[in-house]
Amino acid sequence: MRKRPGLREVELIGSLAWYINIRWVAVFFIAAVSLISISVFGVDVPLEIILPAIIAIIIYNAASLLYLKKIKSPEIVPVNLPQRAARFVLFQATADLLLLLVLIHYTGGAENPFIFYFIFHTVLSGLMLPKKTCYRQSAAVTLSVGALVLAEYFSFIPHHHLKGFIEAELYENPKYLISVYLVFASTMFFATYLAVTVLEKLGEKETELEEKSGELEKANESLMEKDRLKSEYVMMVAHDIKSPLSSILSLIAAVTEGYSGKIPEKTLELLIRAGTKAASLHGYASDLLNLSRIRSQKSLDLKPVDMETLVEEAVSMAAPEKEGKELDIKVEFERGLPPLIADREQMLHAVLNLVGNAVKYTPSGGMIRVEGKRKENQFLLTISDTGVGIPKEDLPHIFDEFFRGGNVEKFSKGAGLGLSLVKFIVERHGGSITAESEPGRGATFSVRLPFGG
């Protein structure tokens, strides 16, 4: 599998594309300046040179675009990419510089103020190539231009005077040539220095950013581990509380159900009340244990899970809790749904909680619907009931830990942890859960989960 490109690589490819786009602009610019110079300023621009040059640049730029597409393709080994890109940039820069040199030669040499445009390449290279290469390139350019000027001055090669622009004699003026050249050379080096330094500073900032981001990740991981350890601790405490409570409840049950002999009416009543409180505490500790046990798990045991089977299992487990109620429970799943990659135990716990709640809060004669379907490439599970519903002011808080709504007191003795755990499990699987309700008409819980886990 191809490694994700590093920051530099992505930048390099982006810069290459940008470089090629600039060249289109340059082509347009050369054409425009030439035409304006001829028509507006009456300068005798040698179109017989310019036009072929433009065509050559267009061909060369199109070829560069194709080459860029080729090296961007996934078959290329990413390790080579920086070198190939760098060589490509160097190649382009060299080609550009030679073309510019030729164009300048045919359009007046040192007379042509556009001679300073060599600086563009200096800056571009400075932003894309290593320091030494840039300075070498600038040196090569300065020397080439110097050679061109000298060659034209000493008539080793013909000087093409740009008629209509400047007096021809300017080219025979050594003072002019030397001063222009010195300014040119100094500008070249100074521009190189600036470009290279900017890139260095950028590189430093990038490294700093990467370091900081790495530190942040570590801190985050450490925090998550601390939270997990806290859950482990709570789990142990909850277990240590639950255990003796079980014995207490068993002892009380043995007495209140008459197994230790007859007891006075009042004693029985008091004992039953004590037992109820103990049972409530036991339920609270159970909830806490479940919540912390699941939150302290280091990793999910992910496997393909057939949700329809899981839901039916949950429904049959919740059925005995119906406590004599007549409820119409239907499970409807879309055909051909793929299995969900999930931790089966946790998913079962979550679904059981939702179905159990629906059973708990729906009075006899009511209806519960569990539907599973595919929506927007995700798995959508809806559990709706015709029960007592959730008051509007409670709705935004029902997934909070330890939240118990105003109208639930008479139906259950939980700790208010169930839904917060369901939300935790759903979100841990990369999903989301929402609830809608009309008080008195029922509630609908919608769980969205990615198929792939």
Place this chain on the structure above:
Amino acid sequence: MPKILIVDDDADMVEALKIVLESKGYRVDFAYDGDDGYRKAEKTRPDLVILDVMMKTKDEGFQVSYKMKNDPELKRIPILMLTAVGKETGFAFGKGDEDYLLADEFVEKPVKPSELVLKVERLIKKGAQKARPSRG
């Protein structure tokens, strides 16, 4: 009357179970740890063993039941496992798990006396039926 052996490290739980079972006429003996429980089982050959899953260690109960089921003398004794883990935590010890977990039945803590009595009766009957062929 049938003999029952309770193995659980919680003395109060043992007492609660004992009260219920003795009122139904069963003879009840007990042990507070796995090793002692195994020894008593060997010595007294109870008609049923009630075993707590978690004692000193997380699965001490399973270790004892495993030993008993693999002991030719003791394997016919039915075992009722006491568990604090139930359907709420997702571990539904269903009918299919019995063979794997080597217990004949499970009962959840806290124990409902009526449920306990029912399961005890059932298991003792089952154990008696198993024993008959060897006597005959």
